[in-house]
Amino acid sequence: MTKLTGSALEHHLDSLLGVPAFAPPTAFSENAIWNDPSIYAEAESDPEGWWDHHARALDWQTPWHTVLDWSNKPFAKWFVGGRLNASYNCIDRHVLAGNGERVAFYWRGEEGEERALTYNWLHEQVQRAANALTDLGVMPGDVVGIFLPMIPEVIVAMLACTRIGAPHNVVFGGFSVESVRERMAESRAKVLITADGARRRGMVASVKSEVDTILERLPDLAHIVVVDRTEIAHPMTPGRDVDWDSALDAANPICDAQPFDAEHPLFILYTSGSTAKPKGILHTTGGYLVGAAYTTKHVFDFRPDRDVFWCSADVGWITGHSYIIYGPLMNGVTSVMYEGAPDYPHRAIWWETIERYKVSVFYTAPTAIRACMSWGAEEPNKHDLSSLRLLGSVGEPINPKAWLWYREVIGGGTTPIVDTWWQTETGQIMITPVPGITHTKPGCAMRPLPGIVAEVVDNDGNAMSEGQGILVLRRPWPGMLRTLYHEPDRFVETYWSRFGSDTYLVGDAARIDADGDIWILGRIDDAINVSGHLLSTAEVESAIVGHPKVAEAAVVGQADEITGQSIVAFVTPIEGTDTNTLNEEVRQHVAVQIGKIARPKRIIWTYDLPKTRSGKIMRRLLRDIAEGRALGDVTTLRDPSVMETLRELISEHADSED
Numbered sequence: 001m002t003k004l005t006g007s008a009l010e011h012h013l014d015s016l017l018g019v020p021a022f023a024p025p026t027a028f029s030e031n032a033i034w035n036d037p038s039i040y041a042e043a044e045s046d047p048e049g050w051w052d053h054h055a056r057a058l059d060w061q062t063p064w065h066t067v068l069d070w071s072n073k074p075f076a077k078w079f080v081g082g083r084l085n086a087s088y089n090c091i092d093r094h095v096l097a098g099n100g101e102r103v104a105f106y107w108r109g110e111e112g113e114e115r116a117l118t119y120n121w122l123h124e125q126v127q128r129a130a131n132a133l134t135d136l137g138v139m140p141g142d143v144v145g146i147f148l149p150m151i152p153e154v155i156v157a158m159l160a161c162t163r164i165g166a167p168h169n170v171v172f173g174g175f176s177v178e179s180v181r182e183r184m185a186e187s188r189a190k191v192l193i194t195a196d197g198a199r200r201r202g203m204v205a206s207v208k209s210e211v212d213t214i215l216e217r218l219p220d221l222a223h224i225v226v227v228d229r230t231e232i233a234h235p236m237t238p239g240r241d242v243d244w245d246s247a248l249d250a251a252n253p254i255c256d257a258q259p260f261d262a263e264h265p266l267f268i269l270y271t272s273g274s275t276a277k278p279k280g281i282l283h284t285t286g287g288y289l290v291g292a293a294y295t296t297k298h299v300f301d302f303r304p305d306r307d308v309f310w311c312s313a314d315v316g317w318i319t320g321h322s323y324i325i326y327g328p329l330m331n332g333v334t335s336v337m338y339e340g341a342p343d344y345p346h347r348a349i350w351w352e353t354i355e356r357y358k359v360s361v362f363y364t365a366p367t368a369i370r371a372c373m374s375w376g377a378e379e380p381n382k383h384d385l386s387s388l389r390l391l392g393s394v395g396e397p398i399n400p401k402a403w404l405w406y407r408e409v410i411g412g413g414t415t416p417i418v419d420t421w422w423q424t425e426t427g428q429i430m431i432t433p434v435p436g437i438t439h440t441k442p443g444c445a446m447r448p449l450p451g452i453v454a455e456v457v458d459n460d461g462n463a464m465s466e467g468q469g470i471l472v473l474r475r476p477w478p479g480m481l482r483t484l485y486h487e488p489d490r491f492v493e494t495y496w497s498r499f500g501s502d503t504y505l506v507g508d509a510a511r512i513d514a515d516g517d518i519w520i521l522g523r524i525d526d527a528i529n530v531s532g533h534l535l536s537t538a539e540v541e542s543a544i545v546g547h548p549k550v551a552e553a554a555v556v557g558q559a560d561e562i563t564g565q566s567i568v569a570f571v572t573p574i575e576g577t578d579t580n581t582l583n584e585e586v587r588q589h590v591a592v593q594i595g596k597i598a599r600p601k602r603i604i605w606t607y608d609l610p611k612t613r614s615g616k617i618m619r620r621l622l623r624d625i626a627e628g629r630a631l632g633d634v635t636t637l638r639d640p641s642v643m644e645t646l647r648e649l650i651s652e653h654a655d656s657e658d
C-alpha cells in the first residue's frame with residue numbers, strides 16, 4: 001500500500017468516517033486465541049466457573065475453596081483460601097520451565113542505551129532486592145513507596161515488594177515531591193525507593209535532594225533507598241539512606257517466594273477523587289493477578305512465541321502496573337520499555353523503536369495518538385511498522401478521526417484496534433473489543449468482556465436498551481478494588497451507595513447504541529482527564545489557593561485537541577494584587593504542589609465567580625464558558641451578571657495562552 005500524507009491522507013480518512021464497523025482480517029481471526037463468539041454465552045452461563053477456569057492459568061501454592069465470597073458486599077473476597085506469590089508467577093515459573101533466557105524487557109534509555117533484561121536477570125535481581133528490603137526491616141503488610149523513573153530498577157523494586165508481601169505504593173515520576181509526601185503519609189509507608197535524579201529530555205533533574213525536603217514531615221518513613229541513575233550529586237544521611245546497588249550486593253542472593261493469602265494486599269495506587277484528598281485504591285493478590293493475566297492474554301491476543309508487546313504508559317499509572325508489569329510478565333511476554341518522552345530525542349523515536357524490536361502489539365493513549373497525528377504521517381511512514389498486528393488505546397475516549405489515523409497510518413490499514421475501557425479501580429480491562437471476534441466501530445469501546453456485566457442506566461438505575469446514561473458494573477470481578485486504604489466508608493459511599501451495594505458506580509457517562517455497544521462519554525464527577533490522567537478539580541483548586549496571592553479558585557476542564565481536556569482556572573487574587581506576573585508563578589506553584597501535568601493551561605483572573613446563594617461555585621457554568629457554549633440555567637446564581645464579565649474575560653485571554 002502506498003503511504004499517504006497530508007491532504008491525500010485527510011481525504012482517505014474522511015472517506016473512512018462513513019464505514020460503520022471494521023471486521024477483523026480473516027487471517028487474524030483464524031490465528032487468534034479467541035475467535036468464537038460463544039465465549040460470551042459460556043461465561044454468562046456460569047460466571048464463577050468461568051473465573052475458576054481462568055484462575056488456573058496461574059501457579060497457586062494452595063488452591064482456593066471458594067471462587068467468590070460476596071456475603072459482606074461491597075467487600076468482596078476472591079479465590080478464598082488460595083495462596084500464591086505474585087513475583088513467583090511473574091518470574092520463577094518461567095525460569096523453572098526453562099525460559100529464563102527469554103527477554104522480559106527490551107529497555108531503552110533516553111540517551112539511546114539499550115538493555116535486554118531476561119527472566120533470569122529479573123529472578124536474580126528481585127531476590128536480592130527482596131532480601132535487601134527485609135534487611136531494612138520491611139515485613140509482610142508494610143507499605144513501600146516507589147518514586148522512580150522508567151528504569152529497570154522500577155520493575156525489580158515492584159516485584160521485590162510482592163515477593164515479601166509488602167504492598168507497594170508507586171508514585172508517578174512526573175509528580176512533585178509534595179504529592180509523594182501526601183501519598184507516603186496517607187499510606188504510612190516505611191521505606192521509599194527513589195533515584196538520585198531523572199533524565200528528562202536530555203536534562204538531568206535532581207530527585208533525591210528534592211525528596212529530602214519532605215522527609216521531616218514523614219515520621220513513619222524509616223529508610224530511603226536510592227538508585228543511581230544520573231550521577232548527580234545528592235545528599236545521603238547515614239543510617240537512614242541506603243544505596244540500591246550496595247544494598248543488593250550485600251544481600252543474600254536467595255529469597256524463596258513465600259505464598260500469601262489471595263486477599264493479601266498487593267499494592268495501593270492513589271487516584272484523584274472529586275474531593276481534594278486522593279483515593280488509595282487497594283488491590284489484593286489473587287483476584288488482581290487473575291484479572292491482569294486474563295485480559296493481557298485475551299484482549300491483546302498474546303502468545304509468547306509470536307509477540308513482542310509495548311505498552312507506552314508510565315509504570316506510575318494503573319496501566320503500567322497491569323500491562324507493563326503484572327499482566328505481561330505472568331504471560332511470559334517479551335516487552336519493550338522506553339524511558340523517555342514520545343518526542344525525545346526526536347518525533348520518530350516510537351516508530352524507530354517498534355521497527356527495531358519488531359513490536360507486534362502496541363498499546364498507547366488517545367492523547368499520544370493525537371499528538372503524533374499533529375506531527376504528520378511522514379515520520380511513521382519512514383519506518384517499517386509491518387510487525388504490528390494489533391493496536392490498543394486506553395485512558396480516555398478516542399475520537400473516530402484519531403482512531404482511523406491510528407489504524408491507517410500506524411496499523412497499515414488492516415490492524416485491529418482494541419479501545420479498552422477500565423479504571424485504576426477495576427484493575428483490569430473491562431469493556432473492549434475482542435480482536436479476533438469484534439467488528440469494531442471507530443471511537444467505541446464496544447462490549448464488556450466475557451464474565452463482566454456493564455450497563456448504561458438512567459437516573460433511577462434502570463438499565464437502558466438504547467440512549468445516554470450512567471455507566472455501572474453489576475457484578476463483582478476478580479481485579480476489582482477491595483477498598484480505599486484506611487477509608488472503608490468512603491469506598492462504600494463513592495462506589496456502592498447510589499444504586500445499592502450490588503451496583504458499582506463507575507463515574508462515567510456512556511451511550512448504548514441500537515446494537516448494544518457502549519460508547520464512553522467521559523466523567524460525570526468533577527474529575528478532569530488530561531492526557532489520560534485524572535485530576536480532581538478540588539485537588540488543583542486547593543493547590544492554587546495555597547498560593548499566598550490567591551483568594552479563591554475554580555477549576556474546570558475544557559476540550560483540548562491534543563490532551564483530550566485541559567485545565568482552565570478562574571482565579572480571584574487577593575485585593576490589590578498585580579496579576580501581570582502572577583500567571584507563571586501560580587502555574588509553577590501548582591507544578592510544585594502536584595506536578596506539571598496539573599498546571600492550568602489558562603488562568604482567567606477575575607474578582608467574581610458564579611456562586612449560588614449558598615456560596616457554591618457553579619462549575620457547570622464555568623465549563624460552558626470555557627468551552628464557548630450557550631449558558632445553562634443561571635437562575636440560581638446570586639449575581640447572574642458575573643457570567644457576562646467572565647465571558648468577555650475568556651475571549652480576551654484566548655490568544656494569550658502558551
Ligand code: WTA
Binds near residue numbers: 395398
Ligand atoms: C477514562 C485508566 C474512554 C474513563 C486505565 C475512566 C476511558 C477513567 C477509556 C479511568 C476508554 C479510560 N475510553 N474513557 N477506552 N479508558 N477512560 O483510573 O473516564 O487513570 O473512568 O485508569 O479514564 O482513569 P484511570
